Amino acid sequence: MLGIVRLPHSISLTTALCKLSTQSCLEETHIEDDQASVRVGVFATDQSYWQFYLGYQGINVSISVSGGNDDLHVLAEPMNCAASSPSAASTPPAASGANCSDFALVVLPRYMWFRLGTVSAWPSRAGSLQIAPLGVPGITVIQPTTDPSTELKLPDHIATWPAHVAFSFGAGAVGLREGDGAPPSLQEVRQHVQAMRDAELDRYKAYGDLADVKEAVQAATLWNYIYHPAEYGPVLPVSRSWNYVTGAVNSDWHYVIFDWDNIFASLMTSLDPRSKAIAYSNFIQVIRSKTAAGFVPNYSAGGSKSVDRTEPPVGAKVLLEMYNKYKDAWLVQLLFEDLLEWNSWFLTARALGPLGIISLGSDTYEGYVDWSTGEMQGARYESGLDNSPMYDGEDSLFVKNVSHEGAKLIGQMTIYDVGMASMFVQEAEALATLAPIAGKSELVDELIARAAMQRALIAKHLWDDAPGGRIFTNKYWNGTFDRRITPTSFYALMAGAATDEQAKTMISKWLLSPEHFCIAPKGDFMGNHDDCYWGLPSIQFSDPAFPPLGYWRGYVWGPMTQLVYWSLQAYDHVPEVRAGRKALCKQMTALMLSQWRQHRHICENFSPHRTADDHGGDCSGTKFYHWGALAGMITLVEEGFY
Numbered sequence: 184m185l186g187i188v189r190l191p192h193s194i195s196l197t198t199a200l201c202k203l204s205t206q207s208c209l210e211e212t213h214i215e216d217d218q219a220s221v222r223v224g225v226f227a228t229d230q231s232y233w234q235f236y237l238g239y240q241g242i243n244v245s246i247s248v249s250g251g252n253d254d255l256h257v258l259a260e261p262m263n264c265a266a267s268s269p270s271a272a273s274t275p276p277a278a279s280g281a282n283c284s285d286f287a288l289v290v291l292p293r294y295m296w297f298r299l300g301t302v303s304a305w306p307s308r309a310g311s312l313q314i315a316p317l318g319v320p321g322i323t324v325i326q327p328t329t330d331p332s333t334e335l336k337l338p339d340h341i342a343t344w345p346a347h348v349a350f351s352f353g354a355g356a357v358g359l360r361e362g363d364g365a366p367p368s369l370q371e372v373r374q375h376v377q378a379m380r381d382a383e384l385d386r387y388k389a390y391g392d393l394a395d396v397k398e399a400v401q402a403a404t405l406w407n408y409i410y411h412p413a414e415y416g417p418v419l420p421v422s423r424s425w426n427y428v429t430g431a432v433n434s435d436w437h438y439v440i441f442d443w444d445n446i447f448a449s450l451m452t453s454l455d456p457r458s459k460a461i462a463y464s465n466f467i468q469v470i471r472s473k474t475a476a477g478f479v480p481n482y483s484a485g486g487s488k489s490v491d492r493t494e495p496p497v498g499a500k501v502l503l504e505m506y507n508k509y510k511d512a513w514l515v516q517l518l519f520e521d522l523l524e525w526n527s528w529f530l531t532a533r534a535l536g537p538l539g540i541i542s543l544g545s546d547t548y549e550g551y552v553d554w555s556t557g558e559m560q561g562a563r564y565e566s567g568l569d570n571s572p573m574y575d576g577e578d579s580l581f582v583k584n585v586s587h588e589g590a591k592l593i594g595q596m597t598i599y600d601v602g603m604a605s606m607f608v609q610e611a612e613a614l615a616t617l618a619p620i621a622g623k624s625e626l627v628d629e630l631i632a633r634a635a636m637q638r639a640l641i642a643k644h645l646w647d648d649a650p651g652g653r654i655f656t657n658k659y660w661n662g663t664f665d666r667r668i669t670p671t672s673f674y675a676l677m678a679g680a681a682t683d684e685q686a687k688t689m690i691s692k693w694l695l696s697p698e699h700f701c702i703a704p705k706g707d708f709m710g711n712h713d714d715c716y717w718g719l720p721s722i723q724f725s726d727p728a729f730p731p732l733g734y735w736r737g738y739v740w741g742p743m744t745q746l747v748y749w750s751l752q753a754y755d756h757v758p759e760v761r762a763g764r765k766a767l768c769k770q771m772t773a774l775m776l777s778q779w780r781q782h783r784h785i786c787e788n789f790s791p792h793r794t795a796d797d798h799g800g801d802c803s804g805t806k807f808y809h810w811g812a813l814a815g816m817i818t819l820v821e822e823g824f825y
Contacts, residue, residue, distance in 0.1 A: 184221060184235065184423065185211055187248060187255065190410055192316040193298035194323065196359075197291040198259060199341070201349075202240045204285050206338045209239050211434060213423035214784070214807040222783045223807070225383050225398060226405040227251070228458035232379035233405075236262070242281040242352070244288075249379040255325070255361040258376045259288045261352045284353030287335050290325070291347050295435045296412050302346045308366050310348045328358035328369040390824060395779070396772060396815040397454075397824070403785040403812035404452045408461060411438050413485045415471070416464035419448040422787070422808045427484035439484040442494035443567055445469045447742060447810050450501045453508065454816070454825055462505065463514055470498055470518050476532070476546075477524040481564055491546045491556040492565040495742075496529070496606050498522050499613035500749070508825060512620050519614070519621035526610050530633070532593055533603070535585045536660045540640045541604040543574075547583060547592040557583055562596040566603065567742070571721065571735040572667040572728040573657055574598070580659075597660040601645045602671030602746075608634045608641070608678035609749070634678075641680040653688050655680065668693070668723045670700065670743045676750035676760070686754045690763040699723040701791070704762065706769025716793035717774040719744060719767065724791075738788035738803050741813035744771045748817040768818040775814035778802060786811040 187196045201208040212219045220238035227233060230251040237244045243263045249256040264283040292302045292312055300316035305324050310331035314323040332351040341347060350357040358372030387394040410417045413436075421444045426437035446469055452462035472483035474490050479498060481489035499522045506515055533541050545561025555561040559581035563574045574580075574596065586593040615630035645655050647664045655675035657665040673689060675681055681689065693699045701715040701724055708716055715724040720737045722728050729737040744767070751764035778784045778801070787804030789811070790797055797803070802811075819825060 184213055184406075185209070185237075185246075187250065187257070188295060188410070189250075189255075189323070192300070192314075192319050192323070193295045194300070194314050194316060195293050195295050196255075196257075196325065197293070198246060198257065199289040199291050200237060200239050200242070200244060201287045201289050201337060201341065202242075202285060203287060203336060205240065206336075207240065208289065208338055208341055209237075210291065212237070215422070215424035215805060223402060223406055224783070225380065226402045227379070227383045228401060228405065228455050228461075232376070232383050234380065242283065242286045244286075244352070247376045247380070249376050255359070256372050256375050256379075257359040258356060258372050259352075259358075260356040261286065264352070264355075283355075284351060286352045287332065287337070287349050288352065288357050289337065289341055289347055289349045290359065291341070291344055292325075304346060305363070307363070310350075312346060312348060323361060324363040326360055326362065326366055328360070328367050328372055329354060390819070393819060393822060393824070395776065396819060399775065399779040399785065400451050400454060400812045400815050400819065401458070402783075403807075403809040404448045405458070405461075406807065407448075407809055409438060411436070411485075414440075414468045416468060417461060418468045419445060419452060419461070419465040419809065421445070421448075421810070422805050424805060424807075427482055427487065429487070431485075436485065439482055440469055440472060441482050442469065442479050443497050443742060444810055446497050446501050447745060447813055450504060450745075451809065451812055451816050453505045454819060456509070459505075459509060463511075466498075466501070466505075466514075467518065470521050473521050473525065477528040478532075479521075479525055489553055489564075490548060490551060491553060492544065492561055493525070493528075494565060494567045495603065495746075496525060496610045497746075498525065499610040499617065503613040503616055504825070506617065506620065515617050515620045516622065519617055519623060522610070522617075523614055523623075523626070526607065526614060526633075529603075529607050532586075533595065534637075535593065535595055536597065536599060538599060538640060538644055538660075539636075540599040540644065541607050541637065542595045542598060542660075543600055543603060544585075544593065544595040545581075546594055549590050557592060557594050559596065562594065566600070568669070568671075568721070568735040570733065571669060572726060573665060573669055573671070573722075575667070575728075598665060599645060599658045599660070600671075601641060601655050601657055602669075602674045604637055604641050604645075605671075605674035605676075605678035605680065605750075606746070608637050608680075611637070638678050638680050641675055641678055645675065645680075646685065653685075653692055655685075655689070667726060667728070668699070669721055670719055670747050673747045673750045676753050677746070679753060681754070683754070683757050686757050687759045690751075690759050693723070694763050695766070698725050702763065702766050702770055704766060706766035708770065713793040715791050717789065717791050718770045719747065720791045721788075732790070732797070732803070734788070734804070737791060739771075739774060739791050739814075740788050741775075741810040744817060745810075745813040748820070765821065768821045771814040772818040775812060778811075779815075782806070785809060789814075 222236040224234035234247040245260045247258040263280040265280040305311035305313040310327040312325040360367040390397040427439035449462040449466035478493040543562040547557030559578045583594045584592045611634035701718040754760040784806045786802035787808035790803045
């Protein structure tokens with residue numbers, strides 16, 4: 184997060200923070216980093232402004248950047264200097280703050296990804312940098328607002344860095360500006376950055392009472408916005424802390440793309456027309472990571488990918504949502520065949536049980552090694568719900584060789600999966616709508632029939648009519664129901680598999696029950712237990728797996744929120760379902776905002792407990808993982824902002 188990168192030049196300016204007395208420097212960080220504390224602020228869709236607070240070894244610094252397509256401006260302001268510190272003249276002094284003279288901002292210029300160029304001192308202004316990338320016309324000049332601090336004792340590896348520039352925070356804030364004109368003043372940089380901040384905040388006003396929801400959803404994806412040479416365009420990884428690239432020479436090469444995680448990132452980023460291109464670029468990289476077998480893999484990173492398993496299919500649905508908003512037929516035409524092949528793959532590789540309903544799987548390739556390939560756990564990973572109680576049981580529930588293609592063994596869990604089967608139907612229906620736009624009208628009837636066949640199987644075989652059931656659920660191949668109930672049961676609604684009466688029963692008996700999924704009828708938490716306060720836990724509240732919690736065993740997840748929302752949308756004509764959907768939006772968005780307002784975190788998953796007391800009031804998973812913002816996105820959609 185300390186690096187500011189300009190493309191296509193591949194120039195990086197790192198705003199490192201050094202403590203002189205300990206000879207320690209922070210040269211890179213992210214929100215999960217235990218060396219520092221990061222509190223993110225606004226991030227504009229066009230990169231015209233972003234800001235965050237950085238706490239490191241006693242000092243708190245605000246770093247504001249204005250860039251995008253305009254000249255770069257950077258403002259680094261120490262926020263907690265002690266009253267005796269010289270910098271207290273430019274920022275309000277703290278009663279017992281930091282000795283800011285012991286800290287320095289060090290600007291470290293370099294080129295990323297083995298790109299070449301020169302960096303040198305610009306002779307016209309002390310502390311200025313002149314950057315000239317090889318093969319790119321023009322020279323970038325970065326000028327400071329104050330003379331550099333040349334007498335500082337910096338760690339050897341920093342002191343010997345070519346053309347670095349250091350500034351003591353003892354003198355207060357430091358500004359940088361791009362351009363070879365007159366030297367900038369601190370006030371000029373401050374005013375420009377403030378103007379860019381004000382302009383961005385003004386854009387949120389159109390969202391009224393939901394302005395902070397828009398800010399959070401936007402920040403969730405854009406703080407994870409990167410470029411990587413292994414991809415054809417910028418991408419939105421789930422979090423800066425996740426990496427699946429092995430043997431990388433440095434962190435420049437770290438990243439990972441996950442199937443549904445990243446697809447949902449495109450949905451959220453496409454909310455704003457100003458970030459539409461980012462959403463499209465990310466979406467293309469995800470879908471084009473497709474394997475030779477025809478499916479979008481669980482993960483992809485730097486050329487490696489999971490070739491044994493996929494993850495929940497939501498690509499055609501998200502593409503349809505984006506098309507309905509922007510009418511960009513070229514994107515549909517580009518990716519339709521890939522999404523069609525993915526949907527078709529489910530029929531040939533994941534519908535091999537006796538009834539032909541989609542089941543989870545993991546395949547075996549000779550010589551291919553990954554996490555639990557060709558095993559029960561590999562099939563659990565395909566669900567995206569890695570340790571859900573739905574899939575508890577012996578490895579004997581997995582058949583390694585249901586079928587084969589040459590040396591490849593197709594393995595499947597012997598459970599018909601209501602969630603995956605329903606998403607398959609939703610995808611087939613979305614493809615049927617997209618087919619004429621892609622110039623494939625001849626496929627419409629086939630895709631409609633494909634969806635209808637799987638829908639009929641779900642309706643006939645996966646409705647549990649027992650008194651303790653009255654809900655769609657998974658079923659073992661031997662004909663018995665798996666009564667570990669999760670939000671995936673509601674996905675049958677997105678497939679249109681329920682009668683209206685069944686839909687009403689599921690809402691009243693399960694979604695709105697404080698003993699099961701804890702959505703209060705008015706979305707006001709009334710009647711909820713403190714342990715299931717926020718609602719929609721990933722296993723229903725009365726399940727024995729809920730009390731101890733653990734990842735997909737009771738925590739609340741953004742993607743489940745989105746998928747349940749889509750499911751309830753499909754039965755908008757049923758008043759009870761519509762009311763349940765609105766209540767869901769209220770509680771889920773309140774949950775997301777509770778973390779955003781208190782910590783500026785977007786949680787991978789959330790504690791269902793009222794005070795999240797089992798995690799110190801904070802996230803229960805990764806603290807900045809973009810799909811947590813889906814809990815707010817659904818309200819923006821519900822209120823007509825998408």
